[in-house]
Amino acid sequence: MALFTRRQFGATAAAATAALGLNPLLAQAQAQATRLRCFWWGNPDRDKRTKLLLDTYSKKSGTQIAAESLGWGDYWTKLGTQTAGGNAPDLIQMDYRYLFEYARRETLLPLDKLLPLADFSPQEKDGGKVDGKLYGVNLGSNSKAMVYDIAMLEKVGVKSIDINWTWDDFTKITTDISKINPGKYWGASDNSRWEQGFEQWLNQRGKMLYTAEGKAAFTRDDVAAWFDLWDKLRKAGAIPPADVGATNNGKVEEYELTRGLAAMSFVNSNQVVAFQGINKNKLAISVFPRAKTGSSGHYIKPSQMMSVSARCKAPEEAAKVINFMVNDPEGVKILGIERGVPCSAAARAALAPDLDALGKMQLDYVAAVTKVAVPLPPPPPKGAGEVENLLRRVADAVAFGRTSIKDGAQQFHTEVEGILARA
Structure with a gap:
């Protein structure tokens, strides 16, 4: 795996930011009145990291982000109810087993034109695609x-x-x-x-x-x-x-x-x-x-993905939040490796020096499993x-x-x- 210097990582993030049209001052002015809702399933550690990331992004951009999380079982029940009622969150943590069902119901927004993933391999992008379109951005790989x-x-x-x-x-x-x-x-x-x-x-x-x-x-x-x-x-x-x-x-x-x-x-x-x-x-x-x-x-799969609701009124801003999660050095470090091994080589290189024993264990584990892995199976159906x-x-x-x-x-x-x- 090629190593990236902090300068190269910063350049990668800057390029991604530029591709999204993120002039910092202009973006902050435009985002002042923007409100988003972010919903994920998790655990205490994930909740803490995600809330810190959303708070950090809010302070930088002026975007207000309401945060909510539930356990795995309760999460899908509530998400299904809200989606059916036309009140889905703007940012939705998505799982591979449910991605196709939600995408084919046209409840998720295609992200191909909204989010640059230049540092993701084709395989890491494909896990979030349905019928050739990107509906989920991989937040980390696992097995x-x-x-x-x-x-x-x-x-x-x-x-x-x-x-x-x-x-x-x-x-x-x-x-x-x-x-x-x-x-x-x-x-x-x-x-x-x-x-x-x-x-x-x-x-x-x-x-x-x-x-x-x-x-x-x-x-x-x-x-x-x-x-x-x-x-x-x-x-x-x-x-x-x-x-x-x-x-x-x-x-x-x-x-x-x-x-x-x-x-x-x-x-x-x-x-x-x-x-x-x-x-x-x-x-x-x-x-x-x-x-x-x-x-x-x-097999290696997306641990979790982040998707955007088809009803989101500020899709460009929602895409910027996801970009902060997977491409921005500050956001990447806040999330760490709790959601899996980052897809971006630059993100992995930036995290590596600061990883604790658990983080290195995950990195080594996914690398070892990759050598003996079977192909990613078809997605779970509706x-x-x-x-x-x-x-x-x-x-x-x-x-x-x-x-x-x-x-x-x-x-x-x-x-x-x-x-x-x-x-």
Whole structure:
């Protein structure tokens, strides 16, 4: 990776600013009466960074920006309601799984002519494109990851996790850890209910969750094998029982790792910052365990994107805010690496000298995964959010013993086909 000096980085940002027509004095005068709303899902660390960035930009430009954030689950419910009611925020933090749905409903604004991304690679731009148009600007790249308590793994003789570790290795390690404090502490969280975990497991076997046409790309047997994997781990005491696993709904504070109930949890690589922020023990990240044959299943994706509502009354100003996030040295440093590894080489070079251990860990992790990554799969189709909730419900029913693995697999597959057919 080519290194950039601070002068070169400043020149890149200045060029981007000029391309946006940002004469500082004129921009500030024009923005005096501008009001924008920015909405994102997050955690305490992300909230703090984002609010600081928006405040900093407001002081520079005179633009007033109302800031609001929610947890992942509540976020999409509220965003959907506001969008349907014609009251969507101007700046919308967007996820790859929802980008196509919102863009094809014409609720997002194409950004190709509004925002220069000269320092982004084609791949980093493509993750935010729908039907050839840019609707989401990548705020940072990431991949799925296992976040773990270093000290707890060392207690069972594991000093580090090899990039080629297998599900057999995972089973042994989690079972050994669970013996330390039986019935009160477990090796890992229950990943059977996380749709992205199921997708990763499918990718390792050369399959996908969805086809490019928006259909289910997996079989009932695949679902049954997935449920069976976690059922065996649950019965072996390697993961928590159903009543513990069901309380994790995706918030950082709800994960078994954070609550002092497990040594490992399945997350996204950029989340290690948030997890470490509320965990006393030192954490690290690794790839997911893999099958003895097949691929890693990992792919590199936009951690989050920033989009602009099609109803935004000041789209040029909204684009300038995004530019401040991804191109301006001050904005880039405020956000840091919490949302993933910046796409701009200049931004990465500017951040590198000041990165702490967690930041360098993320940078190294994404670089390592990139070498073994599979291609970015087709985007989740309309209805994917409903599928995510469905898996959680059916996986819980299997875990609690309310339904068998076979019946649960059939129910999930049948209902997914129905959801996607009517979406």
